[in-house]
Amino acid sequence: MNHSISNLSSSSSLWFNYTCTIFSFIFFTFTFSFSLFSLSIFILRLKLWCKCSTCQSFLTSSWSKDFNNLCDWYTHLLSKSPTGTIHIHILGNIITADPKNVEHILKTKFENYPKGKPFSILLGDLLGKGIFNVDGDSWKFQRKMASLELGSVSIRMHAFNIVKSEIQTRLIPLLNSVSGQVLDLQDVFRRFSFDNICKFSFGFDPCCLELSLPMPASEFAEAFDLASKLSAQRGLSSSSLIWKVKRVLNLGSEKELKSAIKMVDQFAQRMINQRRELGFSDKSDLLSRFMATMIDDDKYLRDIVVSFLLAGRDTVASGLTSFFWLLSQNPKVEFAIRDELEKVTAGFSPSDDQDFVMFDQMREMHYLHAALCESLRLFPPVQLDSKFAQHDDVLPDFTFVRKGTRVTYHPYAMGRMERVWGSDCLEFKPERWLKNGRYVPENPYKYPVFQAGLRVCLGKEMALVEMKCVVLAIIKRFNIQVADPNQAPKFAPGLTATVRGGLPVLVQRREA
Ligand code: HEM
Numbered sequence: 001m002n003h004s005i006s007n008l009s010s011s012s013s014l015w016f017n018y019t020c021t022i023f024s025f026i027f028f029t030f031t032f033s034f035s036l037f038s039l040s041i042f043i044l045r046l047k048l049w050c051k052c053s054t055c056q057s058f059l060t061s062s063w064s065k066d067f068n069n070l071c072d073w074y075t076h077l078l079s080k081s082p083t084g085t086i087h088i089h090i091l092g093n094i095i096t097a098d099p100k101n102v103e104h105i106l107k108t109k110f111e112n113y114p115k116g117k118p119f120s121i122l123l124g125d126l127l128g129k130g131i132f133n134v135d136g137d138s139w140k141f142q143r144k145m146a147s148l149e150l151g152s153v154s155i156r157m158h159a160f161n162i163v164k165s166e167i168q169t170r171l172i173p174l175l176n177s178v179s180g181q182v183l184d185l186q187d188v189f190r191r192f193s194f195d196n197i198c199k200f201s202f203g204f205d206p207c208c209l210e211l212s213l214p215m216p217a218s219e220f221a222e223a224f225d226l227a228s229k230l231s232a233q234r235g236l237s238s239s240s241l242i243w244k245v246k247r248v249l250n251l252g253s254e255k256e257l258k259s260a261i262k263m264v265d266q267f268a269q270r271m272i273n274q275r276r277e278l279g280f281s282d283k284s285d286l287l288s289r290f291m292a293t294m295i296d297d298d299k300y301l302r303d304i305v306v307s308f309l310l311a312g313r314d315t316v317a318s319g320l321t322s323f324f325w326l327l328s329q330n331p332k333v334e335f336a337i338r339d340e341l342e343k344v345t346a347g348f349s350p351s352d353d354q355d356f357v358m359f360d361q362m363r364e365m366h367y368l369h370a371a372l373c374e375s376l377r378l379f380p381p382v383q384l385d386s387k388f389a390q391h392d393d394v395l396p397d398f399t400f401v402r403k404g405t406r407v408t409y410h411p412y413a414m415g416r417m418e419r420v421w422g423s424d425c426l427e428f429k430p431e432r433w434l435k436n437g438r439y440v441p442e443n444p445y446k447y448p449v450f451q452a453g454l455r456v457c458l459g460k461e462m463a464l465v466e467m468k469c470v471v472l473a474i475i476k477r478f479n480i481q482v483a484d485p486n487q488a489p490k491f492a493p494g495l496t497a498t499v500r501g502g503l504p505v506l507v508q509r510r511e512a
Helices: 002-049 053-060 071-082 098-109 117-129 138-150 153-177 185-202 219-234 240-249 251-276 286-292 298-312 315-330 330-346 361-363 365-378 459-479
Strands: 087-090 094-097 182-184 385-388 406-409 478-482 504-509
Touching: 002 251, 053 087, 071 087, 071 286, 087 098, 094 098, 098 406, 117 219, 117 240, 117 251, 117 298, 138 153, 138 286, 153 185, 153 459, 153 504, 182 185, 182 298, 185 219, 185 286, 185 298, 185 459, 219 251, 240 251, 240 478, 251 286, 251 298, 286 298, 298 315, 315 330, 315 365, 315 459, 315 478, 330 365, 330 459, 459 478
Parallel strands: 094 406
Antiparallel strands: 087 094, 182 504, 385 406, 478 504
16 A cells, blocks of 8 residues: 555656656747747847948948957047937947036936946846945945045055065066066956955955966956956847846856856855954955944855955056057157156165155156056046936937936047047147146046046056056066057957957066
């Protein structure tokens, strides 16, 4: 009897499993086919909908015959537009290079132009509810907390010491060891900035810039890179349906993304656990500081810190890479920086902190500051940034914005607009930032390289100090010759400007 009951129950559970599998299969096939069908309709509608030459050029990628990069094509379109604003209809995207519009979006009508759901969904799996990815109260709370932390002198000194140590113990020994050889400077800067931002955010050293230049740089760096790259690639799909379906079915790039994010999560959790075990009140890293402010939700802590990793890593590496590319074409600027360095450090004995320029002396280097601002003007690490209109609106140049439209300001194009920067806009001229030898800041809406207004970058000062330290340490000791200086950069798609193929340079130690 028992035997027959157990037989019966095992055959009915078999039957149940079998039925479930069939239903799941039918469900997924149906969902998948329906999605593909919707997608085809969507693409067909796009093709039929707008016949304007810009949209057709976008759809067929014919712009790539004349331009190296999409941002160069947008720059061309924006400079031809009488208002400095264009509309890519099929993307529902208004793009502007007009400083008045930028001020309107980032300050005057800030509440009407949040980052919006379409953006936060793309990066949501990686960034969660971190500052970079949220609007409203959650953003306000983190902004207040992060501004307090990053504004403090102690954390700025802490960041400066991290950078100084990475330069002295890793960057200079590495460049010394490859003197007379070619190496990829972009790769060096990416490793350098990842070590720095990890030490700053987690108090953890991933050792990416070891002399051996380990490959992969570190497992965590690799997972983090892959996760940011694949999250950004979601935005390139012709319809969000494609990646959403792939995510549900755990296929291809979405499967890879999921496992990369899992590694980032596990790493962050290990860091949080370590702090709980060993204590955090005496530590200066960002994670410890946030833990000390009574945040005890592990997921929230993870999200906050991961946003900082994304914000501070590739941006600095990108800014440094284009700076050295521009310097190789403008040796006069390099001489002028060396000259300024000599003047500022005159009477400075080598024993003073191992001849490292001090924080306060760097403040006196107006030309260096101007040169960096100028380089970021021509090559902003964040080439464009989008918001989504909450309600219908009209921009100061009378462009009508329908509710839900994506509105993009384009720092890369703005840096190359004659009407914004004058007829010499394409020249690398640090002098444009100087008056009587002193640096004079520009209107931030004309130069939104660090964004501007209420959501202006929180790491701007830190980033500039980090970049100055690197520039001074390198040009004081080495000659850097870009292998092919006439080759204009081609950018890889991503959240931050990264040069495809890197920046190969010949490194040569300078005579003492
Ligand atoms: C050259 C280097 C950098 C550039 C060009 C840059 C640029 C930007 C831009 C354009 C934004 C606005 C992004 C958006 O809202 O979509 C931003 C936001 C932000 N940046 Fe930076 N950044 C740099 C370095 C850093 C560093 C080193 C840190 C931190 C250590 C940092 C922290 C942040 C944070 C926390 C935000 C979010 C601010 C908010 O949403 O309220 N940035 N940055």
